[in-house]
Amino acid sequence: MATVRPIRHDAVEEPVGLHSRAMDNLRFIRETMERAGAFTAVPGWGGCIIGATAIVAAILAAMQPDTQGWLITWLMEGMLAIGIGAVAVKFKAEASAQPVLSAPARRFALSFAPPLMVGALLTVVLYRAGLASAIPGTWLLLYGTGVVTGGAYSVRVVPMMGMCFMLVGGVALFCPLPVANILLGAGFGCLHLVFGFIIARRFGG
Amino acid sequence: MAKGNTARKELAEPAKPRIAASGGAAVPDLDRLIHERMRLAIVSALAADPSHSLTFSELKSLLQTTDGNLSVHSRKLEEAGYVSCTKSFEGRVPKTEYRLTATGRKAFEKYIDHMEALVRAMRER
Numbered sequence: 001m002a003t004v005r006p007i008r009h010d011a012v013e014e015p016v017g018l019h020s021r022a023m024d025n026l027r028f029i030r031e032t033m034e035r036a037g038a039f040t041a042v043p044g045w046g047g048c049i050i051g052a053t054a055i056v057a058a059i060l061a062a063m064q065p066d067t068q069g070w071l072i073t074w075l076m077e078g079m080l081a082i083g084i085g086a087v088a089v090k091f092k093a094e095a096s097a098q099p100v101l102s103a104p105a106r107r108f109a110l111s112f113a114p115p116l117m118v119g120a121l122l123t124v125v126l127y128r129a130g131l132a133s134a135i136p137g138t139w140l141l142l143y144g145t146g147v148v149t150g151g152a153y154s155v156r157v158v159p160m161m162g163m164c165f166m167l168v169g170g171v172a173l174f175c176p177l178p179v180a181n182i183l184l185g186a187g188f189g190c191l192h193l194v195f196g197f198i199i200a201r202r203f204g205g
Numbered sequence: 206m207a208k209g210n211t212a213r214k215e216l217a218e219p220a221k222p223r224i225a226a227s228g229g230a231a232v233p234d235l236d237r238l239i240h241e242r243m244r245l246a247i248v249s250a251l252a253a254d255p256s257h258s259l260t261f262s263e264l265k266s267l268l269q270t271t272d273g274n275l276s277v278h279s280r281k282l283e284e285a286g287y288v289s290c291t292k293s294f295e296g297r298v299p300k301t302e303y304r305l306t307a308t309g310r311k312a313f314e315k316y317i318d319h320m321e322a323l324v325r326a327m328r329e330r
Contacts, residue, residue, distance in 0.1 A: 033250070
């Protein structure tokens, strides 16, 4: 009796169909991994380093004799933090074999950047108007807003961190400059250290 | 039982290269267990960060699916040993966490290799 071998229809599809289906599957995998990758996009250890430099900056800024020196110290810290953040994002993306500009990272950047740009503009306006004491609160509020909106696509801990920044910023807005400077250090320093550590431990670095 | 056997049978069968009907390029057999869309999505999501498990609700919201659908497909993956499932309580709320096993990771990597081989084979034609 002859052996009957069933024909597997799925294996003899049109080559073009197979090819496009394979491409579609790979795309689907990448998109799913990118969506899940939002869980790992924010660099925790980078946040810790930014927190440490912010505490140093708060101490140095408090030692400045005038408002200009205070502002320059924090602006330098801001530039340093952006650099550290960029390097940390790159390292984390490489460590998790993800592209630096993956969809979640792009979404985060698009939501995070506008409040920072507004913050830069308001800094100029407030400083010129002699309202330097309002600058720390404005920075913390806008940074928090950026983290909350950018973190809407991420794990809960990220928007939670943003809310904490907003809370500290709200208080700082009504404080004199020396107190606001302490709150600025507490916000950019301590909050980054605490949440950075949580993100690093729970979400892959 | 039958489902579990099918899954094990699929697992047990090694992926053999097959000659395509046209062109003569090698097209490997696919892991049917992973090939299904929802199961592929579950495995892909879990593979994104091996150091971190995903809860049932995180997976559900990430994959935009129903409880039943996720439950059925994750069970199949669990039976095949591709994912591990840990049930616990957070206060009084039950918590189910999924993690990709070493077998699951290997099968996932193999599946991606198969897909890439397929794309390559068709491009070389």
